[in-house]
Amino acid sequence: MSTERNLWSHRLRSDFRAALAVVAVLAAVPLFASSPYTLGILVVSMYFALIALGWNLLAGFTGQFSLAPAAFAMLGAYTTGLLAYHLKAPLAIGIPAAIAATALLGFLLGRIVLRLKGPYLALTTLSFAEIARNVVYNSYNFTRGDQGLNVPSLMESRVGYYYLFLAVLAATLGMLYRLMRGKAGRFWLAIRDDETGAESRGIPVVRYKTFAFALSCAICGLAGSLYGTFSQLVSPELGLLLQTGLVIAMVVIGGMGTLTGPLVGALLVYLASEWLREFGGIQLIVFSAAVIVVARFFRAGLWGLAVRR
Amino acid sequence: MSLLRTEGLTKHFGGVAAVDDVAIAVEAGEVFGLIGPNGSGKTTALNMLSGFLAPDRGRVWLGDEEVTRMKPAALAGRGLLRMFQMTRVFPRICAFDNLLTAGLARGLDEAEAARRAGALVEELTLDPVKYLDAGQLSGGQRKLLEFGMCFMEPPRVALLDEPFAAVHPVMRETMARFIRSRNQRGHTFLVVSHDMPIVVELCHRAACMNAGRLIAVGPTRDVLKDAGVIEAYLGSGAHA
Numbered sequence: 001m002s003t004e005r006n007l008w009s010h011r012l013r014s015d016f017r018a019a020l021a022v023v024a025v026l027a028a029v030p031l032f033a034s035s036p037y038t039l040g041i042l043v044v045s046m047y048f049a050l051i052a053l054g055w056n057l058l059a060g061f062t063g064q065f066s067l068a069p070a071a072f073a074m075l076g077a078y079t080t081g082l083l084a085y086h087l088k089a090p091l092a093i094g095i096p097a098a099i100a101a102t103a104l105l106g107f108l109l110g111r112i113v114l115r116l117k118g119p120y121l122a123l124t125t126l127s128f129a130e131i132a133r134n135v136v137y138n139s140y141n142f143t144r145g146d147q148g149l150n151v152p153s154l155m156e157s158r159v160g161y162y163y164l165f166l167a168v169l170a171a172t173l174g175m176l177y178r179l180m181r182g183k184a185g186r187f188w189l190a191i192r193d194d195e196t197g198a199e200s201r202g203i204p205v206v207r208y209k210t211f212a213f214a215l216s217c218a219i220c221g222l223a224g225s226l227y228g229t230f231s232q233l234v235s236p237e238l239g240l241l242l243q244t245g246l247v248i249a250m251v252v253i254g255g256m257g258t259l260t261g262p263l264v265g266a267l268l269v270y271l272a273s274e275w276l277r278e279f280g281g282i283q284l285i286v287f288s289a290a291v292i293v294v295a296r297f298f299r300a301g302l303w304g305l306a307v308r309r
Numbered sequence: 310m311s312l313l314r315t316e317g318l319t320k321h322f323g324g325v326a327a328v329d330d331v332a333i334a335v336e337a338g339e340v341f342g343l344i345g346p347n348g349s350g351k352t353t354a355l356n357m358l359s360g361f362l363a364p365d366r367g368r369v370w371l372g373d374e375e376v377t378r379m380k381p382a383a384l385a386g387r388g389l390l391r392m393f394q395m396t397r398v399f400p401r402i403c404a405f406d407n408l409l410t411a412g413l414a415r416g417l418d419e420a421e422a423a424r425r426a427g428a429l430v431e432e433l434t435l436d437p438v439k440y441l442d443a444g445q446l447s448g449g450q451r452k453l454l455e456f457g458m459c460f461m462e463p464p465r466v467a468l469l470d471e472p473f474a475a476v477h478p479v480m481r482e483t484m485a486r487f488i489r490s491r492n493q494r495g496h497t498f499l500v501v502s503h504d505m506p507i508v509v510e511l512c513h514r515a516a517c518m519n520a521g522r523l524i525a526v527g528p529t530r531d532v533l534k535d536a537g538v539i540e541a542y543l544g545s546g547a548h549a
Contacts, residue, residue: 186409257401
């Protein structure tokens with residue numbers, strides 16, 4: 001592409017408009033399909049879309065391949081759950097606390113892995129994720145382990161939850177759009193493309209990498225916190241590596257390094273996984289095969305394909 | 310006072326002295342050449358000057374500020390910018406966006422960065438490819454782009470590592486013209502190069518390194534006539 005359309009600001013604007021169009025379609029869904037089952041599936045899809053957007057900020061825009069997004073969703077959910085369970089803290093405190101706690105943990109993890117790349121970065125974040133999950137799992141007296149924690153609900157209405165998730169999704173997209181079109185976004189892309197080159201141009205790589213880590217983890221933490229109140233139960237299973245695999249499949253299939261890709265990928269993959277459930281446990285086989293096909297033949301994912309046409 | 314100065318700069322890798330007690334001084338407004346055969350320590354010296362490598366010993370000053378062991382981004386913020394032998398552009402964004410990003414990193418606002426990027430793509434003959442992703446550009450075009458990125462906000466000193474290596478003659482002339490024109494405006498360059506005709510043409514003074522040590526410093530033509538320099542390049546007995 002050698003036209004002005006290839007400018008980052010143009011690409012990002014088209015991408016954001018497409019993402020908003022998907023949000024608009026989602027906003028209309030309850031008008032036509034309001035069964036609790038359908039809305040529940042879509043709420044979980046939006047939960048995954050939020051995690052996918054958070055992970056994509058780190059992996060797709062900044063080039064930091066973390067294997068801990070599901071662990072941060074779990075930590076967000078447990079922050080809210082534990083505050084409610086032990087301290088009877090209202091959700092108005094529990095949810096912001098989940099954002100703050102996961103942002104802080106993400107910041108610390110970002111500092112630890114600052115100089116790591118590729119497999120070393122992936123393995124370190126994977127180790128963190130497994131440690132976090134096992135600590136939650138084994139601290140029965142504090143977390144109730146695999147029994148899970150009951151979390152109060154924000155509201156009774158499933159439609160209300162649907163629109164809450166949609167609003168948070170739209171706000172997250174808006175925030176990411178604003179960041180990506182500004183200095184932070186350009187610096188993240190530069191770090192993704194060539195960290196040494198970015199440093200040599202004067203970009204404060206340490207600051208922007210840790211910022212990306214903290215923000216990405218906070219988005220995952222918020223998703224987990226909201227999901228916990230929706231399902232009214234949080235358990236260590238939220239942090240399974242399998243969940244992270246699903247998130248990665250969503251982003252890769254949808255299109256890494258875009259706003260629309262993770263959103264569309266999360267919706268498609270989760271809806272497909274629900275549909276495939278009828279055929280037994282073949283979801284992972286199907287998604288793994290889809291990831292292989294995308295990685296081999298069209299790395300830009302479905303959104304990349306759509307744009308090319 | 311020299312604009313860029315080193316004193317006793319030393320770096321060992323294992324038991325080998327890659328750079329050994331090197332003292333150079335680049336004056337404001339000059340083009341200073343750093344020459345020497347392969348493995349003489351030029352790039353290691355440049356890596357220490359630009360903050361990518363910490364010296365074992367020695368000190369570096371930029372103007373009256375000591376900048377030894379300062380990180381590359383901090384040095385870039387002070388106007389010491391580096392261009393690499395293997396170009397360091399951002400391949401997945403277009404050439405124009407590369408320039409914009411470099412401008413923002415130097416503290417320009419987006420409107421001013423866009424204005425300067427527009428002027429630079431014309432000056433560097435990159436206009437026809439400005440919307441191509443930098444990864445799709447030819448090697449020479451990437452070097453020109455990296456020049457542009459260095460000059461979005463004119464540096465106090467531009468460190469150029471083999472800017473003319475493996476570049477088409479037309480582009481080499483574009484680069485040389487760019488250096489000349491910027492130097493006429495008072496900009497300072499330290500150029501590492503093997504391209505002797507261009508070193509002679511561009512550099513007011515030069516220093517030659519061999520086996521990690523500085524063996525000659527002075528006006529470029531004098532350095533190239535130095536017996537030690539000829540021997541370093543051509544072997545012993547070459548000047549006989």
